[in-house]
Every structure is written in C-alpha cells, then in structure tokens.
Amino acid sequence: MAAALRGTALALAKGLGGARLHQLVSRPLSVSASLCGSEAPPARADSTFKVTMIPGDGVGPELMTAVKDVFKAGDIPVEFDEFYISEVQNRASDERLEKLLDSMKSNRVAIKGKIHSPMENKGELESFEMKLRRTLDLFANVVRVSSLPGYSTRHNNLDLVIIREQTEGEYSSLEHESVPGVIECLKIITREKSRRIAKFAFDYATKTGRSKVTAVHKANIMKLGDGLFLQSCAEVAELYPKIKHENIIIDNCCMQLVQNPYQFDVLVMPNLYGNIIDNLAAGLVGGAGVVPGESYSAEYAVFETGARHPFAQAVGRNIANPTAMLLSAANMLRHLNLEYHSQMVSEAVKKVIKQGKVRTRDLGGYSTTGDFVQAVVENLRHPPT
Amino acid sequence: MAAATKETSRAAGGAPRTQPPRRIMQTVTLIPGDGIGPEISAAVVKIFDAAKAPVQWEERNVTAIKGPGGKWMIPADAKESMDRSKIGLKGPLKTPIAAGHPSMNLLLRKTFDLYANVRPCVSIEGYRTPYTDVDLVTIRENTEGEYSGIEHVIVDGVVQSIKLITEDASRRIAEYAFEYARNNQRSSVTAVHKANIMRMSDGLFLRKCREVAENFKDVKFTEMYLDTVCLNMVQDPTQFDVLVMPNLYGDILSDLCAGLIGGLGVTPSGNIGANGVAIFESVHGTAPDIAGLDLANPTALLLSGVMMLRHMGLHQYAAKIQTACFDTIKEKKVLTKDLGGNSKCSEFTTEICRRVQDLA
Numbered sequence: 001m002a003a004a005l006r007g008t009a010l011a012l013a014k015g016l017g018g019a020r021l022h023q024l025v026s027r028p029l030s031v032s033a034s035l036c037g038s039e040a041p042p043a044r045a046d047s048t049f050k051v052t053m054i055p056g057d058g059v060g061p062e063l064m065t066a067v068k069d070v071f072k073a074g075d076i077p078v079e080f081d082e083f084y085i086s087e088v089q090n091r092a093s094d095e096r097l098e099k100l101l102d103s104m105k106s107n108r109v110a111i112k113g114k115i116h117s118p119m120e121n122k123g124e125l126e127s128f129e130m131k132l133r134r135t136l137d138l139f140a141n142v143v144r145v146s147s148l149p150g151y152s153t154r155h156n157n158l159d160l161v162i163i164r165e166q167t168e169g170e171y172s173s174l175e176h177e178s179v180p181g182v183i184e185c186l187k188i189i190t191r192e193k194s195r196r197i198a199k200f201a202f203d204y205a206t207k208t209g210r211s212k213v214t215a216v217h218k219a220n221i222m223k224l225g226d227g228l229f230l231q232s233c234a235e236v237a238e239l240y241p242k243i244k245h246e247n248i249i250i251d252n253c254c255m256q257l258v259q260n261p262y263q264f265d266v267l268v269m270p271n272l273y274g275n276i277i278d279n280l281a282a283g284l285v286g287g288a289g290v291v292p293g294e295s296y297s298a299e300y301a302v303f304e305t306g307a308r309h310p311f312a313q314a315v316g317r318n319i320a321n322p323t324a325m326l327l328s329a330a331n332m333l334r335h336l337n338l339e340y341h342s343q344m345v346s347e348a349v350k351k352v353i354k355q356g357k358v359r360t361r362d363l364g365g366y367s368t369t370g371d372f373v374q375a376v377v378e379n380l381r382h383p384p385t
Numbered sequence: 386m387a388a389a390t391k392e393t394s395r396a397a398g399g400a401p402r403t404q405p406p407r408r409i410m411q412t413v414t415l416i417p418g419d420g421i422g423p424e425i426s427a428a429v430v431k432i433f434d435a436a437k438a439p440v441q442w443e444e445r446n447v448t449a450i451k452g453p454g455g456k457w458m459i460p461a462d463a464k465e466s467m468d469r470s471k472i473g474l475k476g477p478l479k480t481p482i483a484a485g486h487p488s489m490n491l492l493l494r495k496t497f498d499l500y501a502n503v504r505p506c507v508s509i510e511g512y513r514t515p516y517t518d519v520d521l522v523t524i525r526e527n528t529e530g531e532y533s534g535i536e537h538v539i540v541d542g543v544v545q546s547i548k549l550i551t552e553d554a555s556r557r558i559a560e561y562a563f564e565y566a567r568n569n570q571r572s573s574v575t576a577v578h579k580a581n582i583m584r585m586s587d588g589l590f591l592r593k594c595r596e597v598a599e600n601f602k603d604v605k606f607t608e609m610y611l612d613t614v615c616l617n618m619v620q621d622p623t624q625f626d627v628l629v630m631p632n633l634y635g636d637i638l639s640d641l642c643a644g645l646i647g648g649l650g651v652t653p654s655g656n657i658g659a660n661g662v663a664i665f666e667s668v669h670g671t672a673p674d675i676a677g678l679d680l681a682n683p684t685a686l687l688l689s690g691v692m693m694l695r696h697m698g699l700h701q702y703a704a705k706i707q708t709a710c711f712d713t714i715k716e717k718k719v720l721t722k723d724l725g726g727n728s729k730c731s732e733f734t735t736e737i738c739r740r741v742q743d744l745a
Contacts, residue, residue, distance in 0.1 A: 116581075125585065171582050173582075176585070182550075182551045182552070183550045184547050184549055185585065185586040187548060192542060221488075222536060228542075228544050250637055251637050252640065255640045255641060255643060257644070258645055259648060272633075275612050279616040283617065283618065283619035288616055
C-alpha cells in the first residue's frame, strides 16, 4: 500500500515543478502513508533532515559516496553537512573542530568514517578521534553483531550486542616517561562513568528485549580498576531484576567467542576490551565491512561502522565493502524516525547479500563498490511490498 | 633394550648407525599443582617412562609463604630445586580472585624472572574445531605492561591503574622472539601493539622491536594493530606466524588462539626466564569439580612436556610422545570427556603409553 502511495506521490511530483515538487518529495512518507493522502499534512519546519557527515580517512569518502548515492536513489529526505577532517593530513585544527561542534549542536546526528590516528608522536598524546569523543561525550559505543542471511561463516545465526565505554579506560592519553627508558601509561576507571555505561547497557537490553548482560573485565589482575567497573555493573544490575547479569574475564571471553559465541547476549566493557571484542565479533560474521555501529551521548548520536579501520590499502581501488556503512545509515534513518526509509535501505542491502550474485572482495566475490551500490539501488527501486 | 640393539648392530657389521646418546638423566623439577594437577602429572610421568625419556623428576610443592620482611615467596626447597635443574614442568595452581596473597603464577614469574610466555598453537588433527590449519606461536612479555599490579584510588570513585613499559624488557622480549623464530624455522615475526592510541608506551615497545629486527634480517618483521589482528585472526588464522606483544594483549591473544585450536585443555605453554630457567606448564585451571575422579585430560600438560623436551634438545623423544598423543586423539577410540569421548584419564594415558612403546 505504501508503494502504491509512493507511486502516486511520484506521479504527482512529476507533473508539478519547482518548489512544490521539492516540498512533496521531501515530505517523509511515513506521514503520507498514515494520512492516506486525503488532506495535506501540516508543512514540517525541517522536512529534510540535516545530518553532519565526516568522511574521514582511507575508504571513508568512498563509503560516504555510496551512502549518498543510495539516499539519492531512494529519495530519502536527508541532507548532509560535510566536514573533511583528518589528522594524518593535517586537517584537524581547533577551528575545524569548532565548526564541527557547531554543526553537531544544531543537527545532533552525524554519520562518520574513521579518522585515522597516526602513530608518530607529534607531541599530541591524544588522537583527534578521542578528542572528538570526549568533547561530544560519546560515552557509549554500540555494535550490533548479527550474521547476514545468505553469507555463511564459521558461526552462523549470531546475534550479539557489544556495548563499550569509550571515553575513559586505557585511552586516557595520560602517558609520561618517569625515568629515561621507563614509560607509564595510566588507565583511569571512574565509578561515575562505569555506572553510566552499565545503566546504558541495561536500558538498552530492556528496550530491545534482551535477556542477559555480561560484564567483561580483568579484575583478577587489575583488582582496583576493573574491580570498580565490575562493582558498578553489579550495583546497576540490581535495579533491573528482569535481566540476568553475569561477568566473564576478557581472555576467557575471547576464547568462548571463538568456540561458542551463542552463550552471549549483550556484553558491556571498558574501552580497550571493547576495541578487541568489537573487532573479534566483527570477524566472526564476516569482517569489518559488514558490521554497523553507533556511538551515543546524552545529546548526540553518531553512526559509523562497527570495526573502525581506515583500510588505507583499498583507497582508490573501488573494492571497499559499503555494507557496514549502509546498514549504519539505515540505523540512522530509524533514529531519525524515518522508519519506512530505514527498512527500504536495510532490506535492499540484505537482499543483495542474500542473493550472493554481487559480492565485494572481502566476502569472496569480485564486484566493485560501485557494482554493489548499483545492485542496492536496483533493489531500492523495486522494494518488496 | 637399547643395549641389545647396540650389540646386534655391531655384530651385524653393518654401517655404523647413529647410536642413541647415552642416557644422561636430566633433572626436571615437577610441580604437580592443585586440583587435577597431581593426576595429570602422574599421567605425564607414566608416559615419559614408557618413552624411556632421560628425565629424572624432582617433585616439589609450591605454596605462598610469607618470608622474612613480610614479602611473599615460594618455599625454599622449590626454589633451590629449580635453580639447580633449570627446567620445570608445572600443573595448574589455584589463583584466588579476591585480594589476598598474590597469584601463585605471578609469584613464580617474579621469582625466576620468567619474562617470555610462549604458546605454540597448532591445530590438532582429530580434534575438529571450526578453524583448521592453525599454526602460530604467541610470545608474550610477561613481567610488566598492564600487569604491573600498581593501582591507586585517587579519590573515592576514581581508580588509576598503571601500565609500565620499559626499554629493557621490550628489547629482551623482542630478542627472544626473533631468536625463537630463527631456532624453530619460523619465517616471520609480527609485533602487535596499539601505538596509535598509546603513543608513548606502545610506541617504545614498537621501536625496540624494530631495532632488534635490524639484527635479524633473515626473519621477516611486520607490525599490526591489535584490533586488526583480532579481526583477521578469526577470519583467517593461517596468515600469522610468530606474534610478539606486551603483557595484556599477549594474555588475550594467546587465549584467543587457544580457543581456535580447541581450548586450554589441549594447549601447551612455556615460560622462559633469565639465567636459562624455563618452566613449562598447562594453562588450564585446577578444575576442582573433577579432581580425584580420574576424568581429567592430561593432553595440555603432556604437550607442554613435549615442548620441554624440545627445549632440552631431546627431539626424538618429543616427536615420539607427540605422535603417540596425536594418533590417540585422531583414532577417537579412547578419549577423555572434554575431547568428546567417555574414557577415564588412566585409560587415555595407558593408550598413549602403548603407542609410545609401539613407536620405540
């Protein structure tokens, strides 16, 4: 029925021109569908959503192009505010950060690629991405790891959620050389942030109907630090009696993930362990190219890939897999309440993967990024009713 | 029996065959450990006996005792035995999670300055996992890094843990890794780090690895971020050879690799210390729920023993015992419960002994 309405709307649009056309096309279809088109809905102040876009380094710009192409083909009412920021290319000054923050303050939602952190110590101990995360207080990183139907790996039918605290922990960027040849790196764990991420994890589990939250730690060695994290999780767990709470040591967790990943549901952990497990879990279902992820703060939401790598060796070769970024873009649309469009994009992507005819190199095929995007666009034009 | 074969070959006047070396018994300190420790140690001793390996066992117990000055240490006789024999084989030791005395393994490490933890992970034919053809070695720096144990509560609710990286320790582990690669015919060494985030500490580790790599041009050196290694490891573990890394990453990665080949019940491990001391151990837990019930799987301790034999230069005995063990697992007729069968530990041991004797 929605498709029929859409057809009507397009037909109408084709017959009109100029500003009227823009207004009709940019009106979210969810609104039209519910009103059965009998009377014109009140004109929305921002009928096109504005979203900040940060392409980042490596294959980021190519993936963003893929997202833009798909959005254009699907007539999705989202406009992008682009910011080209890069630490390795010296385009990460404070003024750029200021402009980016202004844009974020008005848009609240962003989609971004990976901003690569160079290894050379240019005097800055904190990478730009960390600075961005801290400034926007994006404390929670959520990666939904689910197996793609039609692409089988060693472990199929996986469905995990990994929630990682990403503003403190080992990434505090507090290092110093106390004596020449001896370097100390501080890992900071605070009760406040541990409680906050634990509460986020349990709220998320409640909202999405999950049954178990497992805290990942190394409290047998880091008794005070990870002990505090564990204690905070346990305290918050008491407020959610319906959700089971367990904990597991990080090395055992990694081992269990490769032997029997089905025993896990939602995992919550501090920064470094989150980095490891995000990547491990992404590898279990097909690699960095297929897992979407998002970062939340109390005010902002940033959508990106789950396993964050610039993948520099693929730049310019048109081989990167845009699945992760497209699925993340679909999640972003859902966050913006554009449910219909979100479904349209994610179903198109999943259909292409399931059919298995067009696959990029990381999934064992020979198609280019462009081919894949083309296939997704085809499936958009003929959405399943 | 060895003497008889010598006589016959001499009498037959055939080409002088390489005589097996005279059986100089080498002393090895055996630490059975807790839980299932004693039974699997007994199994290993039995198998080594059947293989007629020239190993003389000195059994010692290791518990934490408070020495003069309030410092925790291991019993004096255990220390003396290890210092003399230089080689040890250890079963699982209990580690309490709550505070108390420091973990036994940590104590042993500090006492003998066991700076390198080596875990070769090879897929076992006959014990199928989703990952086949795994053949890599993780070498982990074992004395510093995130496990320095230095933590403070700054204010209530804020805790700081210190990760220590020193030039000396990094250089030492890098040198060990390259030497290991050279001595065991491995083609490449990969340094695993997170120097893009922890720029000074992991940066120092990486710099030292690069410097040492200059002296070992015959071994390929690569570097990879920890998250990239994890990502690639679960997709295609065959691309890795020898991995060298600081403490925490090593802990996690070595357990990850153990998971790829079937878990801690079948993974050997060795700790190399300064002054030529080496302790080989099984890394699984004490399994108190099956202790004393003759259900334990001695494979991990046995393979660690094999690693020990190789370290001692007794390659033919090592090969014999390893083949016997793998053949038994491949046959699938006599397997302990965790390997998928329902035989007892003693039956499994007897089967391996039988094969070892057949191979002799």
